[in-house]
Amino acid sequence: MRSALAMLALLLAGQMAQAQEIPELVPRAGDAIRDPDFRVETRQFGLDRRVEMLQWRREGAGYAPVWNAAVIDSNGFDEAHRNPGELPIGGERWWGTDATLSGQPLAPEVLRTLGEWHEFRPSYRSLPANLSATFQPDGDGLSSSENPLDPQIGDLRVTWRELTLPPLQGKVELRDGIWYPLPAAALPPASVAVVEDPLEPAGTDDRVTLHWWLWGVGGLVGVALVTLVTLRRRRGTSAGARR
Template sequence: MSRLPALLAGLLLAGSALAQAGPEPVVPEGPPRPGEVLEDPDFGVRTGQFGLERTVEMYQWYRDANGDFQRVWKAGLVDSSGYPATHRNPDAMPVEPQRWWAAAPTLDGYPLDPSVLRALGRWETFRPAFTRLAANLAATFQPEGDGLSSADNPLDPQVGDLRLRWRELQLPELAGRVELVDGRWQLSPGTASAALNARPLPPVDVPEADDEPDDRRRWWPLLAGLLVLAGGMAWWRRRK
């Protein structure tokens, strides 16, 4: 009869630990929603996705490692101050690249943390309609491929010509990748860890040694209960 109390005590402790572990995480049901439509105010390009990006390239002179000059498309301004006068580039980019993010994205009616967009979003090129292009810009730029070009002849661009493209940020399926914390969708611990390993981030403050994350503290009672249960069963087998 003395063996039963120890076994019951182990089972009670294990059940208590499971109760303290908290409820099952909430699983997203609907698709995420970006909120308001994003727009490039200069060119009237719009998207209903979670981000909008304008990329800009300029046709410029470039001197390679062998000292030879060639004309290439470059996203950044090539410093030509040391080049001959016949191979000088413009001093500035007349149109700058720009990026816009969804200000209030939601999932199942709850806010979606911006870190989810930055960690899981995929930038995809798309072709705008250019129906909102201002008259002065329409006189300078013409459609080329998926974007715009300032070249009179896209097959024969000149130094200083611009080429613009747009990309939109799309989100994948979020089930299993986010969790609802204090009424806000955030990256799940596993997804956040994978994102940290996939791309370099600036250094962060390291917590004190006794400052354990909440999820780790949550599992200690369960582990203790299982250890007690295992000890009680081992003792019961030995007495048997």
């Protein structure tokens, strides 16, 4: 009995080890994406530049300075609280165009529907001279304020976000050699193409087969143990009845 339990434990441990050897398939970004104005770049799937200006906004009977990405209309404000007007440089967004999954291209819809934007602090080593004279690091971005701790109306603040993609198993399907996002309604499993990683070492299929074989053996051992225990109980009951 103990030897059978030990065998079952070893089989289960083998199953877990085999499952951990199979890597989670993830999408791959292509070439770096660059903000052509600030020369900030990311090696993720998209780049987003947000530009805000410190402006006056009416609050109750007075005014308050706020950072805002859109121009706040100051018509009707008193002369001392007029906003500068248009932002000299605006926000912009760039999408990756050569992302792949298992060597096949991802449709732009995958990035737009499944991507996740995250703020990041880029490197400013390639900042053009004219912009490095205007902007200085401020938190995770840049600021045109002479003193970032005391910004003035009309000062600019620039920050960036990069787009990441989660693992895409069960979220995309392969059609005509291109990966597209699955519709919101779940599709039958047969309609989803099987994803295989071209960088996966040879023998992956063998490991998967062995993994399921071990599960089957483990199930058979479990059934055998239950049967063995049941038979022993029945024998014990019959022996007691004969006595």
